Amino acid sequence: MKEYGLIGFPLSHSFSQKYFTEKFQSENIQDSRYNLFELTDIQQFPALIRNQPQLCGLNVTIPYKQVIIPFLDDLEPVAAQIGAVNVIKFANGKLKGFNSDYQGFLQSLQNFCPDYAQAQALVLGNGGAAKAVIAALDYLGIAYKLVSRNPTKEQLSYEQLTTSLLKDFSLIINTTPLGTYPNVATYPPILYEALSSDHYLYDLVYNPAETVFLRKGREAGTKTKNGYEMLCLQAEVAWQIWNS
The missing domain is CATH 3.40.50.720 (NAD(P)-binding Rossmann-like Domain)
Incomplete structure (x- = not known):
């Protein structure tokens, strides 16, 4: 099962979970799920990665779009220019930040x-x-x-x-x-x-x-x-x- 999710705080009103859950249902994507990972402190991020080895990608929302950057291995040029990340891709054990906003x-x-x-x-x-x-x-x-x-x-x-x-x-x-x-x-x-x-x-x-x-x-x-x-x-x- 491929797992995706959202990190931020608070996450009581998440657009992303509703959107992707409905997308997976409507497009018959059966091997994926989308969860919320509410972090009260960005220092909890490394433990989340260790404890969720099936993660393939994350969205990032307030207040972590900027402070997440030091935890990543690489940034796309636009995300580096903006200085903010709202998408993380997991590939070959590396974390790369993007800005889809x-x-x-x-x-x-x-x-x-x-x-x-x-x-x-x-x-x-x-x-x-x-x-x-x-x-x-x-x-x-x-x-x-x-x-x-x-x-x-x-x-x-x-x-x-x-x-x-x-x-x-x-x-x-x-x-x-x-x-x-x-x-x-x-x-x-x-x-x-x-x-x-x-x-x-x-x-x-x-x-x-x-x-x-x-x-x-x-x-x-x-x-x-x-x-x-x-x-x-x-x-x-x-x-x-x-x-x-």
Whole structure:
């Protein structure tokens, strides 16, 4: 039996287990199963590997996407560039890290925003998810500005997002956890009244399906998309990595 799984903490609401369990059933994949491995500390990772010799691949989620890297034998170039790993492949006794968030977001953005080549983007947040988004924007040649609560020379503050500036950035991507269940009332503090039908709002959050960020955007006439398709696409990329 081939075993796959997810490491992170906490794992009470796992998209991955549900997705892969349903995938195995619908595609009649009978030799594989997907489990949750909740680690309260990343130092528990080596013991997990020793105790689960049948593991063929793992997904990695918060808070371990960056701190997992020293435990791996190798990284794909994109994961090294991003500095975050969400897929681990087991092969010949070695562990290699990949980042399928990057590919999932890239494909989903192309589906959502057909005129992406002419767009400029605002990336809300500067964590690991933002790094995957930035790598995809760089690949697509989309100019962007980072927005953070703690601005620097390279990052804007939310207070700097004026009406005139927002007109110049048609693509706004939320990579923060604001609005995620159960804190569904939270949202990025931008001038939603300055948005129009020329804007595209993408939220990496998928639970709830429509965050306050997306609802306010929809009410202003923007096109909106949540992170569910990205999750599905990155999961399929992970499956391809494990079986390549």
